[in-house]
Amino acid sequence: MNVQRRTFLKVSAGAGFGLAFRLHAFATQQTAANFEPNAYIRIDSDNTVTLWVTRSEMGQGVRTNLPAALAEELEVDLDQVKLQQAMPGSRFKGIRLRTSGSGSSSATFMSLRRAGAAARAMLISAAAANWNVEPSSCTARSGAVIHAATGRHLRYGELAAAAAKQPVPENPPLKNPRQFRLIGKPLKRTDAPQIVRGTATYGLDVRVPGMLIAVMERAPFMGEGVAGFDPTKALAVPGVRHVVAIKSGIFGGVAVAADNTWAALKGRDALHIEWLPGPNRNFDSQEFIRKLEAEASAETPGYPIRRDGDAGSALANASPGQTLHALYEYPFQAHAPVETMNCVADVRPDSCELWLASQTPETAHQSAMRMLGLPPEAIKVHTTLLGGGFGRRLFVDYAEEAIELSKAIGKPVKLMWTRADDTRHGFFHPASVEKLSAVLGEGGTVSAWIHRSVGSDLSMFGLPSPDERKDQQRYAKDESPWGAFDTPYNFRHLKIDYVPVNSPVPTGSWRAVDYPSRVFGRESFLDEVAHALSKDPLQLRIDLLAPGDVLTLGEQEIDRGRMIRVLQASRSRSGWDTPFAAPAGRLGGRGLAVNIYHADSYMAQIAEVSVARDYSDIRVHRILCFFDCGLPINPAGLDGQVESGITWGLSATLHGKIDIREGRAVQQNYRDFAVMRLGQMPAIETHIIPTENPPGGFGEHPVPPVAPAVANAIFAATGKRMRRLPITPERLQSSMSRTEERT
């Protein structure tokens, strides 16, 4: 969490139209027969429309939603649009190719609509000139311009050459949303036919002629290098061709390149490596979390994130029985996409070609330039489909390993990570502890709210320097931590602090970045406050969002009215006001949590949970999700992302975590880093509440409310507060009130 990241996230979560839409900056490469009004589109004389997709497909539907936005304005059918994956380089100079911040569909939406509208206007002008009629008397439909008065029409392919000579309009007229044919209609994934036949190409599926396959043994202790190694036994394995020390990547290590994966794996098993001794051999995540807890309860000043009124005095002057405190703990988490990290690199003396499943092909491009000293045009980066991204593929450590290896052996090579490599050598979601305190006011109000958030800066951008740390406003200027900074509620006295406590563990963006841990604390504690006040938790939230005004925080305008309307819908459509009927013999309850994602998406979730009377089993029966993310570009895709995000949230709530003992991650596989399975899934009901606001993000947003909604439901069922994730029956059965203090 530093200022660099703010820039990063502004561009990723925000719109960035000006950045992305560069009609005039695009050096046109069109031939006489082609029409390329901008970097995104080409129309060929055979009527083919090509769209360069400027985001990576990792399941969020960019290869469906982006062509839909273009086809809508260009007036072509969706199946007429052929997709090309954008490649870093001159064509997309200044156009963002990074996929992050839930902005893939929302941030490209206007750019692609304008690109399509500009092309449509130019095609219409070309046809009108051909017919010698007014452009306004022509319309465009299904890839043709039509002059209804005379019944004439010309296909776009026939117009391509003439359209290319038309001036590019500054502000092409966009369609009225009421005339949308594609946007706002449920669209199925365009890649599905290839996926179900096994012909879709992911990074691991890439093969290039002469390619070797490599695996690498990475330093087991964080940040320690290779002291020496004996390659003899590895080289004796049939099929093993090279054993090479690698300095790049997450920790460095030794790579074994072979004719096939099996030989590489056997070669790696036969390696003997001496690791440099380093300072992290004794790092233990349990001890680290105890340290976070100590910091959370300490009186030392943190970085001031928000200040309203005088929460400190309100707390100091509160009478006994008026205050409430609790600590909430979120562990380290892995991304664990099913496709492990990998990259195919083909480094030649004067060129480099990479194939990789990446959220940031431009970063891999820059890495290759830096590592090889090659000019940008000598490097080609092909982005394949991603077998899951979730933030892990914002890093290119695996690409750097492959580049170094290919250069060393002078051959193309696929560097693949095993599942254990992937689970143990992640850029984990950082562990954090949230301390929440409240002063309860007269008549069921909350007079003061204090949130002290303790966790690590994401190491993905490098940790802030001591000088940078002198700036007391640095985190607030960064609008972080998300979920604490943008606390939407109206408290008379509000104090939010952030206390960075760093560790040697590499950390990065996990799905929803800062939100999951902060929202777990914030929304769980609000439920505790509601119960202490004997108020309905849903009504308390509405009361704290009154009068439904707009809260301006930095660059965010949080519309509390939108959140109130989502809560009202969730009350009337969930059965909130009636008791939850648990299966016979079980304890049951409902829990609520809300979150607002960067002021543009508003969500409430209600979890229905039952627990065995002896607490030996926890079952989530149903999660209802109420969601205003503005104009829903593709409601079918939204439903899918809600199901996906909730499943992700449930995995973290009920199952997996990463423990680090003696300097290395303990978990190695889906066996010990457990994720949700079909038989454990609740019913998920998505209720989209469409508004005419600009489209907001939706890929990450369903994650954060899950844990507090489930924990609050468990409290409703059992009276036990679960303040530490994951929530397991064992933890439920043991003492639950570890951190609860009423004074």
Added chain:
Amino acid sequence: MADPQTATFNLTINGRKHSVSADPEMPLLWVLRDLLGFSGTKYGCGVGVCGACAVHRDGIAVRACQIPLRDAVGHRFTTIEGLSDAGDHPCQLAWVEEDVSQCGYCQAGMIMTAAALLHQNPHPTDAEIDAVMSDSVCRCGTYGRIRRAIHRAANGVAKS
């Protein structure tokens, strides 16, 4: 030069014979992917807990990462590429109709597992589906749609 650790095996994959010379211990997964080019069978965990590499052995779903090459002889294997000629197995059609896939990486394994289930039990209940499919991991969380797609395939209404 003949390698003492290499032997030649005849495999039957998708109805065709393939002759493979390799380490007898090499898991079928890498035989399929690296030696024969059947990249629809995915690597996910290598230890049989995720199901991304599910293929059919004599009609039964098995995990290719758990079958050494030497044990693959004498069986008929089907991979996702051989499940149907035209991508029109009821499960494939149902997967498209139910818009199951997100990143899609695990889905070939899911489809192979589901197709074998339906072969043995043409009309599974939710509980029967859950019991079989819970051995497979989808990190995108498409589970609800997988269950619906299996029912759709079972009901023979794959094409709506």
